[in-house]
Amino acid sequence: MPTPTLTTTTTCVDTPNGDSSSKHTLPQSSLIHPFMSPSYSITLKFMDVSYRVKKIDTKTSKGGCIKSFFHSPPPSDQIRSTEEKTILNSVTGIAYPGEILAILGPSGSGKSTLLNALAGRLHGHALTGTILANSSKLNKPVLRRTGFVTQDDILYPHLTVRETLVFCSMLRLPRTLPREAKLAAAESVMAELGLSKCEDTIIGNSFIRGVSGGERKRVSIAHEMLVDPSLLILDEPTSGLDSTAAHRLVTTLGALAKKGKTVVTSVHQPSSRVYQLFDKVLVLSEGQCMYTGKGNEAMSYIESVGFAPSFPMNPADFLLDLANGVWHVDGLGERDRPNIKQNLVHSYNTILAPKVKAACMDTASVPNKNTHPLRSNPSKECRHSDRVSLFDWFNQFSILLQRSIKERKHESFNTLRVFQVLAAALLAGLMWWHSDYRNIQDRLGLLFFISIFWGVFPSFNSVFAFPQERAIFMKERASGMYTLSSYFMARIVGDLPMELILPTVFLSVTYWMGGLNPDLWSFLLTLLVVLGYVLVSQGLGLALGAAIMDAKQASTVAAVTMLAFVLTGGYYVHEVPQYMAWIKYISTTFYSYRLLTKIQYGDGNKILNLLGCYHGGSDRASCKFVEEDVVGQFGTVGSIGVLFVMFVGYRLLAYLALRSIKS
Numbered sequence: 115m116p117t118p119t120l121t122t123t124t125t126c127v128d129t130p131n132g133d134s135s136s137k138h139t140l141p142q143s144s145l146i147h148p149f150m151s152p153s154y155s156i157t158l159k160f161m162d163v164s165y166r167v168k169k170i171d172t173k174t175s176k177g178g179c180i181k182s183f184f185h186s187p188p189p190s191d192q193i194r195s196t197e198e199k200t201i202l203n204s205v206t207g208i209a210y211p212g213e214i215l216a217i218l219g220p221s222g223s224g225k226s227t228l229l230n231a232l233a234g235r236l237h238g239h240a241l242t243g244t245i246l247a248n249s250s251k252l253n254k255p256v257l258r259r260t261g262f263v264t265q266d267d268i269l270y271p272h273l274t275v276r277e278t279l280v281f282c283s284m285l286r287l288p289r290t291l292p293r294e295a296k297l298a299a300a301e302s303v304m305a306e307l308g309l310s311k312c313e314d315t316i317i318g319n320s321f322i323r324g325v326s327g328g329e330r331k332r333v334s335i336a337h338e339m340l341v342d343p344s345l346l347i348l349d350e351p352t353s354g355l356d357s358t359a360a361h362r363l364v365t366t367l368g369a370l371a372k373k374g375k376t377v378v379t380s381v382h383q384p385s386s387r388v389y390q391l392f393d394k395v396l397v398l399s400e401g402q403c404m405y406t407g408k409g410n411e412a413m414s415y416i417e418s419v420g421f422a423p424s425f426p427m428n429p430a431d432f433l434l435d436l437a438n439g440v441w442h443v444d445g446l447g448e449r450d451r452p453n454i455k456q457n458l459v460h461s462y463n464t465i466l467a468p469k470v471k472a473a474c475m476d477t478a479s480v481p482n483k484n485t486h487p488l489r490s491n492p493s494k495e496c497r498h499s500d501r502v503s504l505f506d507w508f509n510q511f512s513i514l515l516q517r518s519i520k521e522r523k524h525e526s527f528n529t530l531r532v533f534q535v536l537a538a539a540l541l542a543g544l545m546w547w548h549s550d551y552r553n554i555q556d557r558l559g560l561l562f563f564i565s566i567f568w569g570v571f572p573s574f575n576s577v578f579a580f581p582q583e584r585a586i587f588m589k590e591r592a593s594g595m596y597t598l599s600s601y602f603m604a605r606i607v608g609d610l611p612m613e614l615i616l617p618t619v620f621l622s623v624t625y626w627m628g629g630l631n632p633d634l635w636s637f638l639l640t641l642l643v644v645l646g647y648v649l650v651s652q653g654l655g656l657a658l659g660a661a662i663m664d665a666k667q668a669s670t671v672a673a674v675t676m677l678a679f680v681l682t683g684g685y686y687v688h689e690v691p692q693y694m695a696w697i698k699y700i701s702t703t704f705y706s707y708r709l710l711t712k713i714q715y716g717d718g719n720k721i722l723n724l725l726g727c728y729h730g731g732s733d734r735a736s737c738k739f740v741e742e743d744v745v746g747q748f749g750t751v752g753s754i755g756v757l758f759v760m761f762v763g764y765r766l767l768a769y770l771a772l773r774s775i776k777s
Contacts, residue, residue, distance in 0.1 A: 155211035155374050156247050156259065156344040158232065159474040163243035165202040165227055165236065165401075201227045202401045204243070206470050207394075209376050211344075214367060214391065216409070217380040218430060219398035220438050225380035226265065226349050228398070232378060233262040233347045235592065246474075247345065256345075258594075261338025265349040267330045268585045270521045271319040275309050275333055276300070278317060281517045283340050285595040289506055303339050307332045307366060328359035332366065339370070346370065348379040357385045364391045386428040399437040404458045406470050419461040421454070502597055510600040518608030526612035538567060539620040543627025550629075554715075560628050561710040562685040565703050568617055568644055569651045570676050575612075576655030577672045579605065580772065581665040588775065602769050609652065617648050631714050639713045647706040650757050653764030654702065660771035679703040702760060705753040712750050 202224045209215040217225050230236050232245060234252045247256045269278060279300040287296050304310050309332055317333065318324015325333070331351050338346060348367070352360035364384075368391050371377045381388070389395075392409040405412055413429050416422070421441060423432050435441065439454045502510070525531075546560045580587070583605075590596065621641055626632075630640070655672060662668040682690055683703035690698060698704045 154259065154344050156256070156376050157211060157249075158209040158345060158376055158378065159244075159246045159249070160208075160228075160232060161206045161244045161246075161471060161474050162204045163202055163206070163228065163231055163241070163245065164200070164204055165224070165231065165241050166198050166200050167240055168198050200401055202231070205396075205398070205401070205403055206467060206474060207396050207403075207406050208470065208474050209378050209394070211374050211376045212371055213393035214364075214371050214377045214379065215394045215396060216384070216389075216392040217378070217396045217398060218384075218433055218437070219380075220434060221382070222400075223398040223437065224401040225398060227401075229262075229347050229349050229378065229380055233257075233260055235262070258341070259344040261335075261341065261343035261346045262592075263334050263338055263346070263348040263351060264589065265353060266585070267317075267334045268589050269317045269330065269333060269337075270517070270586065271317050271322050271324065272521050272524050273517070274314050274316050275304065275325060275329070276313040277517075277520060278333060279303060279309075279336055279340065281513060282337050282595075284513045285510065285590075286341055286593065289509070299340055303336045306339070307336050309333065309336060326359070327354050328363055331355065331363060335366075343375065345376045345378070348377070350380050350382050352381055352384065352388065357387070360385065361387050361391075364388050367391075381430075383434060384430045386430070389428065389430045395433075397433050397437055399439075399455050399459070402455075402459050403462050403467070404437060404455075405433065405462060406466055415466075416458075419458065419465070421458070507597065507600055510596045511604050514596060514601055514604035515608055518604050519611075522608060522612075526609070527615075531612075532616070535571075535616045535620050536623070539623040540627075542567075542624045546624075546628035548627075548629035557628075557630070557714065558685065558711065560624075560630070561714065562683065562707055564621070564624070564644065565647070565683065565706045565710065566680055568620075568648050569679065569703050569706070571651075572613055572648045573651040573655035573658075573672050573676060574669060576609065576652045577659040577668045578665050579609070579656060580660045580768070581663050581668060584663055584775075587772075598769070598773055602772060606656070606765065613648055613652055614645055617644050636713055640710060643706060643709045643713065646757060646761070647702065650702050650760045650764065653761055653768065656768040657764040657771065660768040663771075663775070676703075683707050699756075702757070705757050709750065709753050709757075712753075 205224075205228060207215065217228060219225050227236070231241055234245075234257045245252055250256070273281070280297060283296040283300045284293075287299060304313055309329065312325050312329050315329075316322070316324045317330060324330070335346075335348070335351070346367075351363055351367075355363065367377050367379065371393075381392075384392075389409060394407065395405065395409040395412055396403065397405040397412075405415060407415065409429075412433060416433070416436070421436060436454060436458060441454050542560065542563060546556060549556045549560065587601065591598065591601075618641065621637075621644055625637055625640065630636070654675070658672050658675070659665070659668045662671060678697050679701040680703050681687065682694065682698035682701050684698065684707055
């Protein structure tokens with residue numbers, strides 16, 4: 115009998131031989147509405163799963179480590195040894211629908227690595243073994259039916275619970291679903307996981323007060339439950355929760371499992387009450403299995419192989435002690451640690467492993483009274499399309515833009531940032547209060563200060579954009595929530611209010627206080643140049659942040675870059691050495707300063723006449739300054755063209771850098 119295949123849908127077609135009796139019926143409390151494809155049960159089997167990574171040790175003549183800025187490999191004569199570290203070693207297990215499989219083990223035992231492998235997030239030759247879902251390999255239809263909850267709650271802190279789930283439902287649910295159905299799905303999942311009472315509370319983080327730790331974890335689970343997964347994988351969902359909150363969370367997972375879902379979770383140190391909720395347990399120690407089987411049979415098995423606790427205790431605590439190589443016996447103290455692990459692993463390989471492998475090799479489906487069985491001949495065949503039309507792209511862009519504005523409105527116009535801009539504007543206006551038109555050096559100093567401030571300020575703000583959102587971006591991209599281009603455009607457009615309104619306010623204050631050219635047209639041209647320059651500087655920060663993806667390192671590189679641009683901008687040094695002169699032609703400050711000077715003084719002839727430079731004026735120093743800083747400047751069209759190329763080029767580099775990130 116052929117193995118039934120999992121299918122996902124955005125378009126459903128009735129088959130000619132379909133009848134109502136063969137249709138799959140969802141429970142009344144299902145999270146997903148009838149518009150979506152039915153939920154199928156998944157039996158997960160994994161056999162001899164191993165994962166190994168290589169470590170390369172290097173040496174130098176001075177005994178130090180070889181490090182390259184570009185992370186290039188060291189020369190072959192400096193490679194001392196190549197070691198292969200085993201993270202997982204022939205791990206075998208099975209998880210049935212309607213059950214919770216808990217993976218126990220100390221830190222570093224390979225729990226997270228195993229879960230990533232089961233979720234289809236590990237690839238390459240380092241991963242060996244067999245992972246099957248309903249006797250089929252992990253494919254796209256299966257992975258679309260798999261929910262993966264990471265150990266850390268990766269959520270936007272300023273969004274409320276309702277906003278978080280509504281935006282998620284808009285992006286993750288099939289495009290053919292109407293908006294009302296997606297909103298109803300968000301409401302249903304909140305009610306299912308007990309989040310209705312905190313639906314209008316922001317998520318928060320370690321710096322912003324929001325929902326509790328248990329509620330935040332349930333929001334992360336709700337993120338995955340929106341797509342009604344048949345397989346739910348969770349990496350230490352109870353970490354950081356007290357015993358009561360952990361028990362409530364695992365009870366919720368048990369209720370989800372009873373609806374036919376397969377739940378696989380890792381737990382670091384569960385309480386006895388939480389342990390009793392696990393249907394099956396898999397214990398890992400240094401990547402090797404020590405026990406696999408029913409949770410309530412673990413202690414009897416451990417005692418049968420010669421390891422019994424000296425007093426009644428939590429089974430989870432005792433299993434973790436043994437996994438750490440610790441066994442306390444009355445009158446003997448702590449026994450030899452290495453022998454404990456070796457004996458338990460040997461007993462597992464001898465007694466349990468053959469039984470588990472035999473169960474995995476059995477291709478017959480295992481019925482469960484609480485599951486919804488797969489249909490071998492479903493009456494509806496559903497197909498999912500990975501191609502995104504222009505309409506769908508704009509829909510994703512619109513949703514992401516709304517989310518970006520809601521999340522960043524608190525940051526964009528926070529009191530400190532507005533105060534910083536207004537303080538700089540007032541300080542500059544007072545310092546250059548109604549400067550004299552003929553005082554060319556002071557006025558050019560003001561123009562150069564504007565170029566410096568609006569080169570550094572936006573570039574330093576935008577350099578943090580992508581590094582701060584890297585975890586969320588990678589998580590959502592791995593889930594296929596949206597295209598990279600729609601996210602990128604929404605992120606850039608969402609920053610425009612902050613990037614354009616604040617410089618407009620700054621220039622409106624400084625321009626008139628500083629006594630620059632009072633002509634309205636000159637003010638508008640100056641404003642256009644400053645706004646364009648701000649967008650170019652923002653692009654530079656985005657490119658550096660996306661390329662380096664480390665906020666601290668990117669800000670350091672941005673500081674050095676802007677320092678080079680400022681020094682070669684044409685105000686501090688007129689005769690730049692030849693070996694440094696090339697920098698000014700890639701300096702955003704250089705072109706901005708030239709355009710601002712052009713707007714104020716044109717070709718320079720008027721100010722030269724006022725200074726009497728054509729009639730043997732006495733102030734030859736001022737005349738020479740004007741000739742070098744005003745008359746001998748780069749062409750206007752050329753400056754605008756170069757800034758436009760930088761505007762496009764920096765953003766293109768940022769996009770390509772994001773595209774190169776492996777999810």
